[in-house]
Amino acid sequence: xxxxxxFLSASNTVSSIEWPALLTEMGNNIRHRGPxxxxxxxxxxxxIGLSHRRLSILDLSPAxxxxxxxxxxxxxxxxxxxxxxxxxxxxxxxxxxxxxxxSDTETLLAGFDAWGIENTVNKAxxxxxxxxWDKKDRSLxxxxxxxxxxxxxxxxxxNTFLFGSELKALKVHPEFQSEIDRNAIGLFAxxxxxxxxxxxxxxxxxxLPGSLLTVTLQNRDAQLVRYWDARKIVAQGQSNPFIGTEVxxxxxxxxxxxxxxxxxxxxxxPLGAFLSGGIDSSTIVALMQxxxxxxxxxxxxxxxxxxxxxxxxxxxxxxxxxxxxxELYVTPRQALDxxxxxxELFCEPFSDSSQIPTYLVSKLARQQxxxxxxxxxxxxxxxxxxxxxxxxxxxxxxxxxxxxxxxxLPDIIKGCxxxxxxxxLSPCKPFLQANSDIGFKLYLAADMLxxxxxxxxxxYHVKQSHWRNSSELVLGSARMPTVxxxxxxxxxxxxxxEKMMAIDMLSYLPxxxxxxxxxxxxxxxxxxxxxxxxxxxxxxxxxxxxxYKIRNGVGKWPLRQILYKHVPQSxxxxxxxxxxVPIGIWLRGPLREWAEELxxxxxxxxxxxxxxxxxxxxxxxxxxxxxxxxxxLWDILMFQAWLEAETK
Numbered sequence: 001x002x003x004x005x006x007f008l009s010a011s012n013t014v015s016s017i018e019w020p021a022l023l024t025e026m027g028n029n030i031r032h033r034g035p036x037x038x039x040x041x042x043x044x045x046x047x048i049g050l051s052h053r054r055l056s057i058l059d060l061s062p063a064x065x066x067x068x069x070x071x072x073x074x075x076x077x078x079x080x081x082x083x084x085x086x087x088x089x090x091x092x093x094x095x096x097x098x099x100x101x102x103s104d105t106e107t108l109l110a111g112f113d114a115w116g117i118e119n120t121v122n123k124a125x126x127x128x129x130x131x132x133w134d135k136k137d138r139s140l141x142x143x144x145x146x147x148x149x150x151x152x153x154x155x156x157x158x159n160t161f162l163f164g165s166e167l168k169a170l171k172v173h174p175e176f177q178s179e180i181d182r183n184a185i186g187l188f189a190x191x192x193x194x195x196x197x198x199x200x201x202x203x204x205x206x207x208l209p210g211s212l213l214t215v216t217l218q219n220r221d222a223q224l225v226r227y228w229d230a231r232k233i234v235a236q237g238q239s240n241p242f243i244g245t246e247v248x249x250x251x252x253x254x255x256x257x258x259x260x261x262x263x264x265x266x267x268x269x270p271l272g273a274f275l276s277g278g279i280d281s282s283t284i285v286a287l288m289q290x291x292x293x294x295x296x297x298x299x300x301x302x303x304x305x306x307x308x309x310x311x312x313x314x315x316x317x318x319x320x321x322x323x324x325x326x327e328l329y330v331t332p333r334q335a336l337d338x339x340x341x342x343x344e345l346f347c348e349p350f351s352d353s354s355q356i357p358t359y360l361v362s363k364l365a366r367q368q369x370x371x372x373x374x375x376x377x378x379x380x381x382x383x384x385x386x387x388x389x390x391x392x393x394x395x396x397x398x399x400x401x402x403x404x405x406x407x408x409l410p411d412i413i414k415g416c417x418x419x420x421x422x423x424x425l426s427p428c429k430p431f432l433q434a435n436s437d438i439g440f441k442l443y444l445a446a447d448m449l450x451x452x453x454x455x456x457x458x459x460y461h462v463k464q465s466h467w468r469n470s471s472e473l474v475l476g477s478a479r480m481p482t483v484x485x486x487x488x489x490x491x492x493x494x495x496x497x498e499k500m501m502a503i504d505m506l507s508y509l510p511x512x513x514x515x516x517x518x519x520x521x522x523x524x525x526x527x528x529x530x531x532x533x534x535x536x537x538x539x540x541x542x543x544x545x546x547x548y549k550i551r552n553g554v555g556k557w558p559l560r561q562i563l564y565k566h567v568p569q570s571x572x573x574x575x576x577x578x579x580x581v582p583i584g585i586w587l588r589g590p591l592r593e594w595a596e597e598l599x600x601x602x603x604x605x606x607x608x609x610x611x612x613x614x615x616x617x618x619x620x621x622x623x624x625x626x627x628x629x630x631x632x633l634w635d636i637l638m639f640q641a642w643l644e645a646e647t648k
Contacts, residue, residue, distance in 0.1 A: 002066070003033025003522070004078035005164030005172075006050040006131055008140050010217050013160070013175055016044040026169045027051035033080070033165060033522045041067035041076055047217055048133050048140065050078045051169070055525055057082065057269055057371060063101025070109035071097070074136050077112075079105045080165055081128030081150045082529065084263035089123055117141055118212055122227055125263065125534065129207070131163055141214045146228040147377075147533045148196070148209030148510025151518060154222075155204035161215055167199065167347040177202070178646070185349070185609060186477035189467040189635055192351040195482055195511040200348035200642075209510050228535065234491040234502045237542030249548050250561045253540060257562070260534035261287040261373070269370040272297035274361055274528075275325070277313030279384070279572060280375030283559050284531055286321055286566035288373065295324040299365040299372070301357055302329045303581065316571055328364050335360065335581055336590060342638065343645035345523040351638035352512050353583045353630075359520040366524040376513050377532035380505045381541040383555035388500050391463055395496050398452045398459070406453050410446035440627065456496045457484055460503060466631050473614050483507045495546060505538075584630035588623060595619070595633065598640040607643065610636065 005026040014022055023040040031038075034053030042049035052066040067078045083089070086104035090097075093110050100106060108130070111120030117132055127149035132141045142163055144152045154163040158175040170176055179202040188194050196206035207213055210228035215221075242249055265271060265288060273285050275298040288296045298318050302311025311327050318325035338356045345359065365372045379385045398406075413421070422439040447468055451458040461484035467473050483489045483506045491502040514530070521528045531537070541549075544558065551557040563572065587595055597603075599619050604612040615636055622629040 005169035
């Protein structure tokens with residue numbers, strides 16, 4: 001695990017004598033991603049410079065130093081990540097090669113020399129982002145792994161093409177133009193993250209997962225190739241379903257996942273795993289322990305607040321499996337102390353509040369290990385989220401509403417204020433959940449009705465949106481195409497349930513979950529690995545029929561069958577919990593003063609990004625206890641905190 005940055009430039013903004021210092025500074029700005037070693041490589045005549053920071057995981061010797069040049073001297077690489085099958089690739093390359101060390105970086109370069117870049121990347125099983133300079137063609141190629149575990153930003157700024165693992169490295173370059181993209185703010189307000197290919201800055205993009213991009217100074221229009229397309233994987237799985245029995249399906253999945261876990265346990269440094277006590281992480285730890293001759297080191301954090309603590313469940317699973325378990329009960333003060341670090345950890349606005357416990361468990365693990373496996377991905381692949389079931393029921397009900405009513409009713413509902421509906425329907429309040437706002441629910445129903453008349457994806461878009469009125473909230477913003485809104489970006493599925501899973505695999509998983517884990521863990525120089533996202537596991541998962549994934553209204557059936565071979569079912573039978581913190585409570589208590597300052601109406605007006613009245617309304621409602629607006633407010637607070645750090 002590492003970090004890199006660089007530039008391809010036809011500009012004379014930076015003199016040749018300044019290149020080494022500039023590249024070094026770009027690398028130093030992401031030192032947390034690689035504290036063990038640093039290096040630069042450049043060719044002023046060709047206009048290319050690479051900077052690298054190394055976190056040593058495989059081959060701790062100087063033979064793993066980067067940027068690294070291939071044996072033929074044609075290719076130069078700056079690489080971030082791990083290729084888990086690199087020893088198999090070495091075997092395929094033949095025994096005649098002379099190896100300087102045993103790093104996967106050297107393996108990739110040998111592959112480029114023998115087969116070319118794209119063919120080698122197709123053979124690689126792993127998580128990675130990389131920048132490759134081809135001396136012969138004078139071309140730069142950027143590559144990102146299939147599921148988007150590792151980040152990669154890029155874009156033209158003036159006459160310079162910048163690229164790197166994090167934005168903070170790109171911002172060092174004197175040609176970087178820190179122009180904030182209002183359309184990206186609108187996406188952020190909806191999704192609590194900025195989905196690829198967009199970033200918070202104009203003309204800077206994120207490379208899409210499974211993509212390979214090539215650019216030259218002679219041709220500024222980058223050539224994008226999808227070497228692995230998740231949409232096609234979904235379609236292929238639907239058209240060629242697994243035809244074996246359910247027992248055979250479980251056995252096949254167990255073999256694939258066990259191999260993935262075994263490959264990802266390869267490390268020259270201490271290794272462990274996050275353990276929440278849920279199905280996914282428990283399955284990964286169980287398979288790790290089955291392949292380990294000594295207790296696997298596992299880590300979890302707990303909270304004393306009711307509804308936010310999984311530590312007891314994790315401890316019970318760890319005890320049964322016999323792991324070397326470490327738990328830390330976090331005080332509110334410890335969690336609150338993380339908040340000032342968030343703008344630096346997440347180099348663009350990001351507001352999934354589970355970023356706080358993710359950072360804390362990463363920090364806990366880093367005290368003992370350098371690599372930690374996690375259980376992310378199970379919900380998207382095997383139907384684990386509760387809202388999949390709820391939204392499927394809602395979709396079926398909406399299908400029963402005649403088209404004429406479907407098109408008129410939303411306008412009737414929104415023709416009156418929320419307060420009007422609240423007063424009119426107040427006699428119904430005893431039959432509703434506590435803190436349930438009738439007006440809010442009616443407006444949500446209206447938005448869902450209207451969305452369903454467009455498409456199922458648009459309906460799910462409403463469900464997954466925080467600020468559904470983002471164009472009204474973010475001044476001067478326009479709606480940008482995403483997998484939710486552009487049919488050309490959407491996977492084809494037979495059922496709405498599968499469509500939600502596929503959309504999440506394409507968007508929520510890489511843009512939120514994996515971004516959160518990468519930034520939080522790399523903030524403490526911890527490498528994380530995700531066996532469930534081994535591409536062979538993903539491809540097999542999409543071949544499984546839905547009734548092999550869902551049983552009796554419960555998801556992840558095949559994962560459960562694997563886990564129950566190692567852990568008693570009685571330990572796992574409990575409601576699913578999220579990995580969160582009580583942000584809503586804190587905003588009315590210890591965070592109130594901090595939030596009030598960031599949500600100051602005059603400050604919001606002066607900055608000119610948001611409609612202050614909408615935000616103040618949500619803030620007042622939340623403070624009064626009428627509504628729990630924690631998610632909406634956390635979005636704004638995280639943007640404001642990021643903006644404050646940006647302008648210092």
